[in-house]
Amino acid sequence: MSRIAPEVWTRLTSARPSGDVLTARLAAPDVTDRLLAALDSEARRHLLIALQSDEEHLRDEESRGLSVDTRELNLPDHTLAHYLSLTCHDAAGHDALDLIGGELAAGLAAGTFAPAALSRECSGNGDAFGARCRVLS
Secondary structure: OOOOOHHHHHHHHOOOOOOOOEEEEEOOOOOOOOEEEEEOOOOOEEEEEEOOOOOOOOEEOOOOOEEEEEEEEEOOOOOOEEEEEEEEOOHHHHHHHHHHHHHHHHHHHHOOOOHHHHOOOOOOOOOOOOEEEEEOO
């Protein structure tokens, strides 16, 4: 089973942001360019999925230790876009997030990704609040 490589998080940790900025890089560059790994200023890990225009916006804060929402992000060298953000709120869940990331990358590469499958409790249109993101190469 594939997972997000530990080196992805190590490189992000060395460039931890401040404020509402996320630091991000491709989570599985050999598999897909739609999945980013990101860290926020509180060292929470995020998986960001670039949403296509026909993919629904989600919000789920019911899951323990993990939340899902839709964020509008402005990435360098990209246009403003909507991203599905899976945020891990507990360091004990990092291994599980890495496994989820591996499965998401495979689904994105195979064209079988469905946003609604991420959460049973998702509803609404999500919130877009214009967070900024810095992408590391």
